Amino acid sequence: DAKTTQPNSMESNEEEPVHLPCNHSTISGTDYIHWYRQLPSQGPEYVIHGLTSNVNNRMASLAIAEDRKSSTLILHRATLRDAAVYYCILTETGANSKLTFGKGITLSVRP
């Protein structure tokens, strides 16, 4: 599986935008980029996914570099409830692909 690298942690202020980076220099042309997050003592929650183009949904935006070797998850206005571990994961093409979780990035949000 292609690997991703993320910083261990990041801090942000409430109501400010947050940019969470992810490097995936060995990504293949058919790998999808997924982001999940996990709040303490809960199962992970889907955030967003994309292939080549930038993506927006109600939770976040995903900005994908032109060479696809990196991507950035953007939370437009961080809230205290966004404090979680965020995982950037690559999946092989096709539906029902398994997810391989790395260490993720721990986001702290200051009030």
Add this chain to the structure above:
Amino acid sequence: GAVVSQHPSRVICKSGTSVKIECRSLDFQATTMFWYRQFPKQSLMLMATSNEGSKATYEQGVEKDKFLINHASLTLSTLTVTSAHPEDSSFYICSAYQRGAGVGEQFFGPGTRLTVL
């Protein structure tokens, strides 16, 4: 969005006993379900892929005879930890894809906290 439930949410058992954890997709059909394990302060580790009506596919290093998986219907998968020992104490999480949804989100259950005394 689609909902995945797990039961029980928390279980404490004695060493040597077996524990069954249920994973249900409440409002969708799931041909494929996954079982993960998460130790404190660590990431999720995939244990096995459960396909409806067929045998589960286990990840390397996971004992199939110890972690029995049954996926008898499109909405239910069970994980049985047989002869549990304290080192099996962990947070067990299941997940599922919605049948026919294509590449998309994997829905996770809330997890089951297993403590083996």
